[in-house]
Amino acid sequence: MSAGMASLVCYSIFEASLNGLFAYFANSWLVEHFGINIGWVWLALLCIIVTGFLSYRDVKLSAAVLGVALVAEVAILTVFGFGVVTASEGTSFSLDSLNVLKVLTPVAEQTVGEVNIAAGAAAVGIFMAFWSWVGFEMAPNYAEESRDPKRNIPRSLIIAVIGLGIFYTLISWCAVSAYPSEADMLAKAVSDSGNFFLGPIETFVGPWAKELMFILIMTSSFACSMAFHNTAARYMYSLGREGILPAAVSETHDHHKSPHKASAVQTVLAAAWVLIYAVMNGFDDPTAQAYLGVYTLFAVLGTGLLLVIQAVVSLAIWNWFRKNGGGSMFTTTIAPLFSCLVQLYLVYLLVDNLGTFAGTSAFANAIPMIMGAILVFGLAWGFFLKAAKPAAYANIGHMVNDGE
16 A cells, blocks of 8 residues: 555656656747746646646547657757767766666765866766656556456566666767767756756757757657556556545546546646745745756655665465466566665665755755655555455455456
């Protein structure tokens, strides 16, 4: 119950996070091209409304939008990588950039030109790397809407992990190598992170590529927002179907067959997350509030929670095979226990180095406490159901366990 409630919160907050990213780039694009400064909150709410409308309908429409956005984004990133790799000068490729252990090396205080870079822990950056991976685990949520889930779901997971793993590594390497030196790269990351990719693609490919990537960042952030919206709605649908949440959210649309009421609830929740943050932190600074605030901090909160959940899942896998047998030593013991320990260690790095990430932000500094409160609430709710509503408690997970 704790994992289920935390997962619901994760994906609900992830949608709000992407709304913040969309709002930041949409505001920047409108200001740069038309001189129109529309408040980031209104742009975020527009994204939420359109997402809610599309997700109200069946999954095929959402999948079509997601598919087009994904293909376009992969295409422009491939062009970006090719442009950087084939550049005759101005880059700084080094195998040292791929050294995973570098995350344990603190960033030294330094000044690059007019940019002051504070000392801090590089390890917090790994959360944004894990944030970029969030989503591959959502495939099973669409099992009931897949023609052949026993074949398609495992295949989609394997393709996502291997394909994205290679692609992300190469493109990230190109991104950090697209600057003449590490100092130049750090200065750009600190002073103008929103244009970290846009500057190099304009330099090494051309202005047309920058404009196209600008637009595709907006469309892909919208598409990701819709993916998280759909997943949160399906978590509500499942919890409602099992009697944990109100039964209304387990209803499906007569024509579209989508969990339309759960989708409507998620639309309200996403708007609430954005508005609450805006009321507490302001409406007038897209960089500090939409990009560094809603997008970054909500992503860190959700990713931290998801790592805890996935660590527990890894432990559960080991425990299940310990009791029931089957499988090889690597797949049933070594891999899940290693996964559990690594993910818990990453959560420890977040908590231990939060000062680097949080600064003076009250919300950021409260992230570990918020994570703990969500997990404890779900646990307490599970114990309450066990004592007060044993029939509902016994129903938890039966749709999966009974193979229905």
